[in-house]
Amino acid sequence: MLVLVRGAGDLASAVCHRLMQSGFDVIATEIEQPTMVRRTVSFAEAVYTGEWEVEGIKGVRIQTVDEAKDQIKRGNLPVLVDPGLKCLKELSPEAVVDAILAKKNLGTHREMAAVVIGLGPGFYAGKDVHAVVETMRGHYLGRVIYEGEATPNTGVPGEVGGYSIKRLVKSPVPGIVKANKKIGEMVSEGETVCYVGDVPVSAQISGVVRGLIKEGLIVKENMKIGDIDPRCEKQHCFTISDKARAVAGGVLEAILHLSGVIKKL
Numbered sequence: 001m002l003v004l005v006r007g008a009g010d011l012a013s014a015v016c017h018r019l020m021q022s023g024f025d026v027i028a029t030e031i032e033q034p035t036m037v038r039r040t041v042s043f044a045e046a047v048y049t050g051e052w053e054v055e056g057i058k059g060v061r062i063q064t065v066d067e068a069k070d071q072i073k074r075g076n077l078p079v080l081v082d083p084g085l086k087c088l089k090e091l092s093p094e095a096v097v098d099a100i101l102a103k104k105n106l107g108t109h110r111e112m113a114a115v116v117i118g119l120g121p122g123f124y125a126g127k128d129v130h131a132v133v134e135t136m137r138g139h140y141l142g143r144v145i146y147e148g149e150a151t152p153n154t155g156v157p158g159e160v161g162g163y164s165i166k167r168l169v170k171s172p173v174p175g176i177v178k179a180n181k182k183i184g185e186m187v188s189e190g191e192t193v194c195y196v197g198d199v200p201v202s203a204q205i206s207g208v209v210r211g212l213i214k215e216g217l218i219v220k221e222n223m224k225i226g227d228i229d230p231r232c233e234k235q236h237c238f239t240i241s242d243k244a245r246a247v248a249g250g251v252l253e254a255i256l257h258l259s260g261v262i263k264k265l
Contacts, residue, residue, distance in 0.1 A: 001024055001025065001094045001095065001255075001259065002024075002025045002026075002027070002091065002092075002093040002094055002095075003019055003024050003025070003026050003027075003093060003094070003095040003096070003097060003255065004026075004027050004028075004029065004085075004087075004088070004091060004093040004095070004096045004097070004113070005019075005026060005027070005028045005029070005096075005097045005099050006028075006029055006085070006096065006097065006098045006099060006100050006108065007028070007029070007030065007044075007098070007099040007100040007101065008028040008029075008030045008034065008036075008042060008043040008044035008046075008047075008059065008079055009034065009036035009038070009042050009044055009099070009101065010036060010037075010038035010041050010042050010211075010240075010241065010244055011099055011101060011119060011135065011243070011244045011247050011248075012028065012042075012043075012044075012097075012099030012100075012101075012119075013028075013041060013042050013043045013044070013054055013059075013240070013244070014041075014240045014241075014244030014245055014247065014248040015097055015099055015119075015244075015247065015248045015251045016028055016043060016057075016059075016077050017054060017055060017057055017240060017248065018245070018248035018249065018251070018252050019248075019251070019252060019255070020057055020077060021057075022252055024255075025072045026072075026077055027068050027072070027077070027078045027079075027080060027087075027091065027093075028043055028044075028059070028077060028078070028079050028080070029079075029080050029081070029082045029083065029085060029087070030044050030047050030079060030080070030081055030082075030083070031081065031083045032047070032081050032083075033047075033217060034047055034048075034214075035213055035214075035217060035219070035223075036211075036213075037211035037212065037213055037224060037225065037226060037227050038210065038211040038227065038241075039183065039211065039212070039213075039214060040183050040184075040211075040237055040238050041054050041055075041238065041239065041240055041241075041244075042054070043059030043077055043079055044079065045059075046059040046060060046061045046079045047061055047079060047081060048214065049061075054240070055239060055240060057075075057076070057077060058076045058077065059076065059077040059078075059079045060076045060077070060078060060079065061079050061080075061081070062078045062079065062080055063080075065087055065090045065091060068080060068087075068091070085107075085112075088112060093113050094113060094114050094115065094259065095113050095114065095115035095116070095117070095255050095258075095259065096108065096112045096113040096115070096116045096117070097116075097117045097118075097119070097251055098116075098117070098118045098119060098123070098129070099119045099251075101119060101120055101135065102122065103120065103121050103122050103153045104121075104122040105118065105122045105123055105128055108123070108128065108129060109128050109129075110127075110128060110129060110130060114258075114259065115130055115131075115254070115255055115258045115259050116129045116130050116131075117129060117130065117131045117132070117133060117251055117254050117255070117258075118131075118132050118133075119132070119133050119135050119150075119247060119251070120132075120133070120134070120135035120136075120150050120153075121135075121149065121150045121151065121152050121153045123149065123150070124148065124149050125145045125146050125147055125148055125149070126146065126147045126148070130146070130254075130258050131144055131145065131146050131254040131257075131258060132144075132145040132148070132149060132150050133145070133150070133247055133250035133251055133254065134150045134151060134247075134250070135150060135243075135247055136150065136151040136154075136158065137158025137159070137243055138158065141243060141246045141247070142246030142247050142249050142250040143250060144250050144253050144254045144257070158243070160229060160230065160231070161207070161229065161230035161231040162230065163205055163230050166204040166205050167204070167205055167207070167227060167228045167229065167230065168204075168224055168226070168227060168228075169193050169194070169201055169203065169204075169212070169224070169225055169226025169227065169228065170201075170222055170223060170224055170225060170226075171196045171201065171219045171220065171221055171222060171223045171225050172196065172199055172201060172221065172222075173196055173197060173199050173221055174196070174218070174219065174220050174221050175196040175197030175199070175218070175219065176196070176197060176216060176217070176218055176219075177194055177195070177196055177213055177214070177215055177216065177217050177218075177219055177225060178194060178195040178196075178215055178216075179193075179194045179212060179215045180192045180193060180194050180195060180200075181193050181194065181209045181212065182209065182212070183209050183210065183211060183212050183237050184208065184209065184234050184237045184238065185208070185209050186206075186207070186208055186209075186232065187203045187206065187207065187208070187209055187228060188203070188206045189202075189203055189204065189205050189206045190202050190203065191203055193209060193212065193226050193228075194212060194215075194225065194226065196219060196225070201225070201226070203228050204228070205228055205230050206228075206230065207228040207229045207230040207231070207232055208228070208229050208231075208232050208233065208234055208236070208237060209226065209227075209228060209229075209237070210227045210228065210229040210236060210237045211226060211227035211237075212225065212226045212227075213225040213226065
């Protein structure tokens with residue numbers, strides 16, 4: 001069974017990882033310049049580097065559907081730059097997962113495949129997709145919704161180590177990012193994490209730099225460009241998060257339920 005995942009950021013990558021570990025063939029699509037923050041656990045990094053490994057699975061940037069099929073046979077995750085899904089007709093996947101996390105639907109619909117799943121707000125299960133997986137931290141994280149919507153976007157990130165908004169690093173101005181710290185390095189409150197143009201961007205709390213947008217990218221004002229983890233566990237920077245694993249588990253459940261795999265077993 002082939003699953004096409006739209007997006008290859010950290011949550012999308014967790015979905016790809018869980019599905020591949022469960023025996024599914026998977027291909028991920030991305031934009032030309034992905035802006036994910038948790039780059040160390042995002043297969044989208046392969047867009048820049050050619051190859052990128054997340055917890056034992058290798059993502060490989062490819063150019064054609066034939067290359068994708070070859071990488072699947074090798075046990076790798078093909079990553080194709082194709083935001084408009086031009087590959088959809090040629091691939092004919094049995095399932096499509098929209099893991100872009102844009103907080104709105106960017107064109108995903110139920111006619112794309114026998115099973116179509118959306119992550120988070122912006123989708124309505126039973127109308128534009130077959131199922132929605134809750135992405136909001138809390139009691140319902142990872143829950144599969146077969147009729148209705150996920151929790152609306154509040155604009156407030158969930159708490160990690162007792163911190164919510166303060167753990168984020170946001171761009172104060174538009175401009176080009178220049179890193180002052182690396183992912184996995186410790187940072188103190190008030191210390192410069194990176195620069196946007198000539199403007200220093202400081203950490204609001206002390207902790208480990210869990211995520212930082214790729215150096216050289218042009219960012220907008222108030223855009224999320226980094227993530228500080230107050231728990232100070234360096235290994236967390238290089239492994240799939242609890243939230244991402246919960247969401248990935250919801251996607252696996254939805255595919256098995258909607259495709260009738262469980263009934264066949």
